[in-house]
Amino acid sequence: MTSSLHRLYSFRRCPYAMRARLGLLFAEVQVELREITLKNKPAQMLAISPKGTVPVLQIFGATVDNAVIEESREIMVWALVQKDPQGLLDTKVLHQANTLIEQNDNDFKHWLDRYKYADRHFEMTQTEYRQRGETFLQILEELLTKNPYLLGDNATIADIGIMPFVRQFAHVDRDVFYSLPYPKLQLWLQHWLEHPLFLQAMTKFQPWQEGDDLVVFPTSLGLLDGVCLPHPQ
Numbered sequence: 001m002t003s004s005l006h007r008l009y010s011f012r013r014c015p016y017a018m019r020a021r022l023g024l025l026f027a028e029v030q031v032e033l034r035e036i037t038l039k040n041k042p043a044q045m046l047a048i049s050p051k052g053t054v055p056v057l058q059i060f061g062a063t064v065d066n067a068v069i070e071e072s073r074e075i076m077v078w079a080l081v082q083k084d085p086q087g088l089l090d091t092k093v094l095h096q097a098n099t100l101i102e103q104n105d106n107d108f109k110h111w112l113d114r115y116k117y118a119d120r121h122f123e124m125t126q127t128e129y130r131q132r133g134e135t136f137l138q139i140l141e142e143l144l145t146k147n148p149y150l151l152g153d154n155a156t157i158a159d160i161g162i163m164p165f166v167r168q169f170a171h172v173d174r175d176v177f178y179s180l181p182y183p184k185l186q187l188w189l190q191h192w193l194e195h196p197l198f199l200q201a202m203t204k205f206q207p208w209q210e211g212d213d214l215v216v217f218p219t220s221l222g223l224l225d226g227v228c229l230p231h232p233q
Helices: 015-027 043-048 072-082 094-116 126-146 157-172 183-193 196-201
Strands: 007-010 031-035 056-058
Touching (some): 015 157, 072 157, 094 157, 126 183, 157 183
């Protein structure tokens, strides 16, 4: 079956893919979704993105130079440039948002990986890796003591760009995470875990195979129309 939709290769549990899907959801942009398995990446994805990581967005009708977007941050921005009804690309805080996302993607992700896979990294204990990662959590906690979202009264690209990684950190050991002295961050995370668009972003799909019926993501738009969402407290 042919389709005029752009095509997203994704993996449900990958935090990079999560934030790409959230960007598409907030932008109300539908794509053809191809869920993959990391152990059996489809040749069609590798042909357009040889590095073999998700997410990958294949844009149809674009010029050859920008027909494939291989970075999750760029997918979020591309989607929100198309449509941004919630104002996630707020220009007043966009520089600060980008700085926070860079800290997340570089420093925090480094320690997160070692905390999660401490049995592969013997230089420090798992507790020490967690404590290194907490440096970034402390920054987020301080921001959330001032505002319900990271950069103000409303969500921005910083919130959806960082939340999947905080979620992954928390899920290494949930009991430990919720015992840490970050009450605002814990409430913020719980708010996002219950958010209608995050729940839709985490819909389970079978891994794509050649010949499968087309999967449209999101399956429906306008989920937030008329809905008054509570702020994290």
